[in-house]
């Protein structure tokens with residue numbers, strides 16, 4: 761594939777991913793959704809790193825590297841936020857008796873007093 765075509769295809773893909781990220785960021789996410797989003801964003805970041813690498817290697821003047829860098833910055837912020845959310849999930853456990861979620865360090869359920 762011709763490089764300019766490849767980069768234009770890559771850019772179309774990049775835009776789509778960013779829109780998805782923006783749309784989903786407003787929702788409350790569960791553990792699995794967070795894991796999926798993290799891997800989506802990591803692969804979106806890989807695409808962008810590759811686009812920049814290609815543009816530099818081929819000395820392309822049609823690729824807006826600054827715009828891609830701005831997207832990378834946004835994606836990395838989103839990624840950090842999701843990783844923080846994931847940590848919150850990891851520091852929690854669910855009571856098998858009553859189903860209430862509590863801190864991982866807690867030896868007893870604060871709701872029903874059940875021992876973990």
Ligand SMILES: [Zn+2]
Nearest residue numbers: 855858869872
């Ligand atoms: Zn309980």
